[in-house]
Amino acid sequence: MRVINHGGRAGLEQAGRWLDVEIASDGWFTSDPMAVYARWDELRELAREADFTDAEPVDEAQLGAPVPRPRQIFAVGLNYRAHARESGLDLPEAPFVFTKFPASVTGPYTTVELPTKTVMSEPPTMSSRTSPPISEDSSSALRTRATRPRGSLLHAHRPCDTGPDRAGRRRP
Template structure:
């Protein structure tokens, strides 16, 4: 199943286009994209025999597939070569911070640059499907609704200001957590643990890796977090970024006004954002 936020309404995405879930289900499921997590399993079952009547999808009409997550977890240094380029040791336990929910944005749009040190970080984003507490790693995928693509824009100057650094604030300006274009259920992937992740800036590939290179896999992250907190339906986990970020260049290279950032994840789709100066 592939779902999206089309003009603020929950939509099922099919090869023929989008189906409005609320209308097509005669009100069984709500119109709000967040209502998908009220009963994920029922929605998944319904989607297998959903009626026809799809409409074409204009990417400009798509919003974030999970517009109001209650909790957002983000994982730092979760690829070995990214840790190396950052000059830091590979973590022995997941390094967890957050991106605040006001940073969530859709898959297409503009991002206002607050300064001259904004970096790019492609990330696979996990969406929790049911309340999860103390789950075993072997059962973790069963608690995941699906996967989406994310970009962890980061203001490095603010992120590294002070001691300890301000990770969460530096990654939470408006538009700094775009996700989409769709939420894809786990059963759609031949191997959800091995997906290609790419950042392309002005047609130049800057990051290109696979999620099989994660230090801590999706099941490991879900199990680890659930031992400490209760994961709630619709929660997001930004799983970390591979090597190739601007901070890792010599000298560092950051985003400039007018540049176009494309974020691509195999089997999910792409995001496209144009960098703009502060108005």
């Protein structure tokens, strides 16, 4: 069983079918996907007792991020050999941990448009090597290079599973 965000509503999914948490709990929970995490033990109890007999099929187009408004995001980069190899970088002694803006979270089927110009940033190895294109038909590739502004820590920006930050975009 999984906790899902189905059309902006908290849900429980099992075998491709889902229950609305607010309805299944007779209003004990709200429909807000973020609210269930503050009451995790109670949600687990509801999930154990849930009856999926009349559950609706999951509409994959309605799936959103299960945690749509996180307070913070920690990302991990270069944490396995294949990732380092595809980035053209050496595997570091320890993976790089960095933060992302909460606006970078998206659902599993959201189209994220990349900027039309090449994005320049800094990999942790101080290398100026160009990263490979994201896809062969991609109109823009992400390139990275290192800079260390005076008086600051090394800033490293790498592509991440959460996608580009979308804070400046209009919401539909």
